[in-house]
Amino acid sequence: MRKFVAILAVTTALAGTPGWAQNLLEPAAGPPNQGDAPTPANEEEVTFASDQITYDTDAEVVTAIGNVRMARRGDRLRAERVEWNQKTGEVRASGNVAVVNSGGDTVYGDSVILTDSLRDGVVENLLLVLNDGGRLAAKHGVRKDGVSTLTMAAYTPCAVLDSEGCPKEPIWKISATKVVHDPNKHRISYDNARISFMGTPILWLPGLSHPDGSGAGGGSGFLLPQVKYSRVNGAEFALPYYFQLAPNRDLSITPHVYSKVLPSIEAQYRQLTSNGAWQAAGMLTYGTRVPINATGPTPNSDRTFRGYIDANGRFQLGPNWTISGSTRLSSDRSFMRRYDISRDSRLRSTINAERIDNDSYLSIAGWAVQTLRVGDSQGQQPIALPLIDYRRRIADPLLGGMISLQANTLAITRTAGQDTQRAFTSARWDLRRYTALGQELTLTAFARGDVYHTSNIASTITPSYRGDPGWTTRGIGAIAADLKWPFLGSFLAGSQRITPRVQIVATPRTKNLAIPNEDARAIDLEDSNLFALNRFNGYDRWEDGSRATYGIEWSVDVPGIAFSTVIGQSYRLNSRPSILPPGTGLEGRFSDIVGRTTLQYGRFLEITHRFRIDKDSLSIRRNEVDATIGSRKTYATIGYLRLNRNIPTTAIPEDLRDREEARLGGRVQFARYWSIFGSTTIDLTGKKEDPLSTADGYQPVRHRLGLLYDDDCFELGVTWRRDYDAAGDARTGNTFLLRVALKNLGR
Numbered sequence: 001m002r003k004f005v006a007i008l009a010v011t012t013a014l015a016g017t018p019g020w021a022q023n024l025l026e027p028a029a030g031p032p033n034q035g036d037a038p039t040p041a042n043e044e045e046v047t048f049a050s051d052q053i054t055y056d057t058d059a060e061v062v063t064a065i066g067n068v069r070m071a072r073r074g075d076r077l078r079a080e081r082v083e084w085n086q087k088t089g090e091v092r093a094s095g096n097v098a099v100v101n102s103g104g105d106t107v108y109g110d111s112v113i114l115t116d117s118l119r120d121g122v123v124e125n126l127l128l129v130l131n132d133g134g135r136l137a138a139k140h141g142v143r144k145d146g147v148s149t150l151t152m153a154a155y156t157p158c159a160v161l162d163s164e165g166c167p168k169e170p171i172w173k174i175s176a177t178k179v180v181h182d183p184n185k186h187r188i189s190y191d192n193a194r195i196s197f198m199g200t201p202i203l204w205l206p207g208l209s210h211p212d213g214s215g216a217g218g219g220s221g222f223l224l225p226q227v228k229y230s231r232v233n234g235a236e237f238a239l240p241y242y243f244q245l246a247p248n249r250d251l252s253i254t255p256h257v258y259s260k261v262l263p264s265i266e267a268q269y270r271q272l273t274s275n276g277a278w279q280a281a282g283m284l285t286y287g288t289r290v291p292i293n294a295t296g297p298t299p300n301s302d303r304t305f306r307g308y309i310d311a312n313g314r315f316q317l318g319p320n321w322t323i324s325g326s327t328r329l330s331s332d333r334s335f336m337r338r339y340d341i342s343r344d345s346r347l348r349s350t351i352n353a354e355r356i357d358n359d360s361y362l363s364i365a366g367w368a369v370q371t372l373r374v375g376d377s378q379g380q381q382p383i384a385l386p387l388i389d390y391r392r393r394i395a396d397p398l399l400g401g402m403i404s405l406q407a408n409t410l411a412i413t414r415t416a417g418q419d420t421q422r423a424f425t426s427a428r429w430d431l432r433r434y435t436a437l438g439q440e441l442t443l444t445a446f447a448r449g450d451v452y453h454t455s456n457i458a459s460t461i462t463p464s465y466r467g468d469p470g471w472t473t474r475g476i477g478a479i480a481a482d483l484k485w486p487f488l489g490s491f492l493a494g495s496q497r498i499t500p501r502v503q504i505v506a507t508p509r510t511k512n513l514a515i516p517n518e519d520a521r522a523i524d525l526e527d528s529n530l531f532a533l534n535r536f537n538g539y540d541r542w543e544d545g546s547r548a549t550y551g552i553e554w555s556v557d558v559p560g561i562a563f564s565t566v567i568g569q570s571y572r573l574n575s576r577p578s579i580l581p582p583g584t585g586l587e588g589r590f591s592d593i594v595g596r597t598t599l600q601y602g603r604f605l606e607i608t609h610r611f612r613i614d615k616d617s618l619s620i621r622r623n624e625v626d627a628t629i630g631s632r633k634t635y636a637t638i639g640y641l642r643l644n645r646n647i648p649t650t651a652i653p654e655d656l657r658d659r660e661e662a663r664l665g666g667r668v669q670f671a672r673y674w675s676i677f678g679s680t681t682i683d684l685t686g687k688k689e690d691p692l693s694t695a696d697g698y699q700p701v702r703h704r705l706g707l708l709y710d711d712d713c714f715e716l717g718v719t720w721r722r723d724y725d726a727a728g729d730a731r732t733g734n735t736f737l738l739r740v741a742l743k744n745l746g747r
Contacts, residue, residue: 038071039071040071040072047070047071047072048064048068048069048070048071049067049068049069050064050065050066050067050068050069050082051065051066051067052064052065052066053065059085059087060085060086060087061083061084061085061086062083062084062086063081063082063083063084064081064082064083065080065081066080066081067080068080068081068082068093070082075099075100075101076099076100077093077097077098077099078096078097078098078099079093079094079095079096079097079098079112080094080095080096081093081094081095082094090113091113092111092112092113093111093112094110094111094112095110095111097109097110097111097112105128105129105130106128106129107123107126107127107128107129108126108127108128108129109123109124109125109126109127109141110124110125111123111124121142121143122140122141122142122143123140123141123142124139124140124141125138125139126138126139126140126141126150134155134156134157135155135156135157135160136150136153136154136155137153137154138150138151138152138153138179139151139152139153140152141153147180147181147182147183148180148181149178149179149180149181150178150179150180151177151178151179152177153175153176153178153179154173154174154175154176155173155174155179156170156172156173156174156713157712157713157743158170158171158172158173158711158712158713158714159711159712159713163672169198169199170713171197171198171711171713171714172195172196172197172198172713172714172742173195173196174190174193174194174195174196174208175193175194175196176190176191176192176193176194176208177191177192178190178191178192179191187209187210188209188210189207189208189209190205190207190208190209191206191207192204192206193205193206193207193208195742209221220241220242220243220244221241221242222239222240222241222242223239223240223241223242223252224240224739224740224741225237225238225239225240225740226238226239226240226737226739227737227738227739227740228340228735228736228737228738229735229736229737230340230733230734230735230736231732231733231734231735232260232261232338232733233258233259233260233261233338233339234258234259234260234261235258235259236256236257236258236259237256237257238254238255238256238257238266239254239255240252240253240254241253241254248271248272248273249269249270249271249272250269250270251267251268251269251270252267252268253265253266253267254266254267256285261285261287262285262286262287263285264283264284264285264307264339265283265284265285266281266282266283266284267281267282267283268280268281268282269281273315275315275316275317276313276314276315276316277313277314278311278312278313278314278315279311279312279313280309280310280311281309281310281311282307282308282309282310283307283308283339283341284305284306284307285305285306285307285339286303286304286305286306287303287304287306288302288303289302289303289304289306289331289332290334304331305331306331306332306335307330307331307335308328308329308330308331308335308336308341309327309328309329310326310327310328311326311327312324312325312326312327313325313326320355320356320357321353321354321355322353322354322355322356323351323352323353323354324350324351324352324354325350325351325352326348326349326350327349327350328347328348328349328370329347329349329370330347330370330372333371333372333373333374334372336372337372337723337725340735344372345371345372345373346369346370346371346372346373347369347370347372348367348368348369348370349367349368349369349370350365350366350367351365351366351367352364352365352366353365359392359393359394360390360391360392360393361389361390361391361392362388362389362390362391363387363388363389363390364386364387364388365384365386365387365388365389366383366384366385366386366387367383367384367385367387368381368382368383368384368385369381369382369383377416377417378415379414379415379416379417380414380416380417380459381414381417382412382413382414382417382518383412383413383414383415384410384411384412385411385413386409386410386411387409387410387411388407388408388409388410389406389407389408390406390407390408391404391405391406392404392405392406393405396429396431399431400431401429401430401431401432401443402429402430402431403427403428403429404427404428404429404430405425405426405427405428406424406425406426406427406428407423407424407425407426408422408423408424408425408426408539409421409422409423409424410422410423410518412518414456414459416459417456417459417460418454418455418456418457418459418460418466418516419454419455419456420452420453420454420467420516420518421452421453421454422450422451422452422518422539422540423450423451424448424449424450424451424539425448425449426446426447426448426449426476427446427447427448428444428445428446428447429443429444429445429446430442430443430444431443431444437485438485438486439483439484439485440483440484440485440486441481441482441483442480442481442482442483443479443480443481443482444478444479444480444481444482444533445478445479445480446476446477446478446479446480446533447475447476447477447478448475448476448477449473449474449475449476450473450474450475450476450515450539451471451472451473452467452471452472452473452474452515452516453470453471453472454466454467454468454469454470454472454516455469455470457469457516460516464513464517464581465516465517465518465521466516467513467514467515467516467517468514468515472511472514472515474510474511474514474515475510475511476507476510476542477507477508478505478506478507478533478534479505479506479507480503480504480505480506480533481503481504482501482502482503482531483501483502483503484499484500484501485499485500485501486498486499487499491556491558492558493558493559494556494557494558494559494561495556495557495558496554496555496556496557497553497554497555498552498553498554499552499553499554500550500551500552501531501550501551501552501553501568502548502549502550503531503548503549503550504546504547504548504549505533505546505547505549506546506573507542507543507544507545507546508544509544509545509576510542510544512541512542512544512579513579515540515541516540517538517540517541518538518540519537519538519539519540520536520537520538520539520540520541521538522537522656523535523536523537523541523580523581523584523586523656524584524585524622524643524645524656525584525585525586525591525592525594525612526594526596526610526612526622527566527568527594527595527596527610530549530551530568530570530594531549531551531568535586541579543578543579543580543586544579545572545573545574545576545578546572546573546574547570547571547572547573548570548571548573549568549569549570549571550568550569550570550571551566551567551568551569552566552567552568553565553566554566560601560602561599561600561601561602562598562599562600563597563598563599563600564597564598565595565596565597565598566595566596566597567593567594567595568593568594568595569590569591569592569593569594569615570586570590570591571589571590571591572588572589572590572591575589581647581656582645582646582647583621583645583646583647583656584645584656585612585621585645588615590615591615592612592613592614592615592621593612593613593615594610594611594612594613594622595610595611596608596609596610596611597609603631603632604629604630604631605627605628605629606627606628607625607626607627607628608625608626608627609624609625610622610624611623611624614646619644619646620642620644621643621644621645621646622642622643622644622645623640623641623642623644624640624641624642625638625639625640625641626638626639627639630666630667633667633669633675634667634668634669634675635666635667636664636665636666637663637664637665637666637679638663638664639661639662639663639664640661640662640663641659641660641661642659642660642684643658643659643660644658644660644688645658658685659683659685660683660684660685660686661681661682661683661684661685661701662680662681662682662684663679663680663681663682664679664680665677665678665679665680666678666679672711673709673710673711674707674708674709675707675708675710676705676706676707676708677704677705677706677708678703678704678705678706679702679703679704680700680702680703680704681700681701681702682698682699682700682701683695683698683699683700683701684697684698684699685697685699699724700722700724701723701724701725702721702722702723702724702725703720703721703722704719704720704721704722705719705720705721706718706719706720706737712743713742713743714741714742714743715739715740715741715743716739716740716741717737717738717739718736718737718738718739719736719737719739720734720735720736721734721735721736721737722734722735723735
């Protein structure tokens with residue numbers, strides 16, 4: 001009787017073949033349950049039950065009749081009659097046959113016949129309902145030597161019942177005279193394939209194949225095509241082809257054909273190795289290279305090869321060492337925008353070797369920048385090589401606390417600009433203790449010694465960034481005490497925490513303007529750096545003098561709602577002039593008031609507001625809001641930023657320009673499968689925010705609007721986008737994108 005389980009094995013094997021044919025609906029009896037069959041005690045045991053069982057001794061035939069149930073290894077079988085011929089080895093199940101495998105796939109058939117090998121078999125009027133929703137049906141199915149062949153078959157992943165449970169035509173399906181599944185090749189092949197959409201044949205192919213969805217990989221083949229129209233390139237059609245070179249290597253090649261320009265070719269190679277992974281992508285075409293600052297016809301423009309490359313990788317060399325790198329390069333400044341690859345204004349290439357253990361960190365790195373901005377000089381872009389940073393953490397054996405040591409060196413070279421070399425070593429001691437009243441007290445001592453060398457300083461536009469030419473040294477020291485005192489209590493149906501905080505920092509006068517400023521330019525007071533030991537965002541500038549910083553944080557947690565807010569200010573204890581530029585909020589003895597408020601209501605609402613208020617006029621110098629409202633299907637995102645630092649026109653550094661912008665986006669699902677989505681970015685900067693700006697206070701940057709249909713087996717999307725930022729041959733204008741996806745079909 002144990003050999004009856006071969007019905008489960010063979011029928012389950014046929015269940016691994018996608019396809020679909022005549023009868024779309026499941027039989028009224030539905031999938032089988034275990035019934036009266038006992039639960040198997042182990043994976044090898046087979047249990048069964050039936051209304052009666054007979055044995056023909058002359059013919060050596062065992063027959064189970066009536067409500068037959070069998071179970072083994074999570075597989076279940078149901079049939080009206082099961083016969084086992086011991087002479088021929090044939091096992092036949094008939095009458096409303098149904099099998100469920102351990103993966104949740106269900107096979108229905110009128111009859112199942114197994115050969116003497118108990119591995120090959122035949123199924124008549126097969127219907128397979130896959131666990132992922134796909135369906136296969138065929139008039140005849142045969143499995144031999146592991147290869148399954150179906151005749152008069154077809155496949156669909158789409159629903160065959162409407163919302164009221166009535167039969168309906170699937171959105172799309174593939175019909176074929178023969179379907180073959182070869183598990184060794186992990187592919188499904190169709191002969192005389194016909195693809196139907198909404199019941200209407202739209203494409204006939206003499207042959208078609210795609211991966212079987214097994215864990216072995218997708219196999220080679222075509223990916224989804226891309227259809228697009230833009231003002232600059234015209235109509236665009238791209239058809240990617242995917243090559244599975246090995247289980248750990250693949251290659252995608254995508255030819256792009258345009259109606260207004262010459263074709264281009266795009267490629268991406270990916271590889272997974274024993275200690276890491278890397279990939280390289282690129283695009284190449286032949287066309288006219290237009291200067292980035294061109295605003296009209298350019299008859300003298302060069303015709304040449306244009307393209308870009310984007311490669312990155314990361315490798316683990318032992319338990320502590322990691323090496324990573326990336327490169328992004330473009331043939332010219334407008335190529336990335338013209339071919340809609342990226343809107344980035346700078347491309348960065350990096351290399352970094354890191355060693356990390358429990359108490360130390362070493363980084364040996366380098367990077368270079370390619371600018372794509374209008375008006376930027378490539379010769380002014382920095383090349384950093386090498387950048388070496390070493391840090392070590394040591395437990396203080398005397399007073400407790402932690403000692404952090406750091407050594408850092410950096411060499412910045414420009415082909416037509418200022419060159420800077422820097423080296424420093426520092427030591428920092430931190431001790432954290434809790435008082436009997438629950439106060440958290442942190443004591444800090446810091447010391448650092450710097451050596452700088454710089455040349456070609458006249459090529460730097462902003463004088464305060466240049467420093468003195470030649471060699472310059474600097475010493476830095478600081479001590480600080482930071483006290484937090486949290487108060488906890490109940491609030492409504494939840495809890496609240498109020499935490500006053502006071503920090504005292506003292507540091508002697510520090511040589512700053514004699515030092516070149518490469519990494520501490522975009523300084524701005526905000527809640528994230530209010531209590532920092534140095535509120536400059538790099539190493540080249542240090543905030544000297546003595547100051548007291550104070551603030552308070554309040555957080556509330558009640559069912560479904562989380563709220564927190566923090567506000568603070570600092571006061572300079574001496575009257576020495578500050579090196580911090582006007583408009584940063586830190587130039588006076590009293591700083592501006594900064595804060596952040598966050599409100600979250602379940603998953604429906606999340607709002608973050610950051611602000612900076614002028615200490616004298618109470619004007620809002622920074623007003624930033626980020627909000628997300630709605631559910632996963634219908635939502636809106638709102639972003640707003642206004643920087644009004646009130647910097648005198650003659651003193652505005654290149655990194656502290658004011659601006660105002662709004663960002664809006666959202667999605668509305670107005671039917672079960674239909675939704676509309678869109679986004680916009682608007683530059684609201686005007687003379688009031690930036691006297692040097694040429695903007696008029698309302699300049700759209702990009703609009704996007706789309707319509708999407710997305711169900712369980714089909715996706716159709718139409719997107720309109722308008723760009724307003726012109727650079728070189730990347731002109732303003734409209735772009736239309738059409739996306740059609742037949743899910744579970746590709747490659």
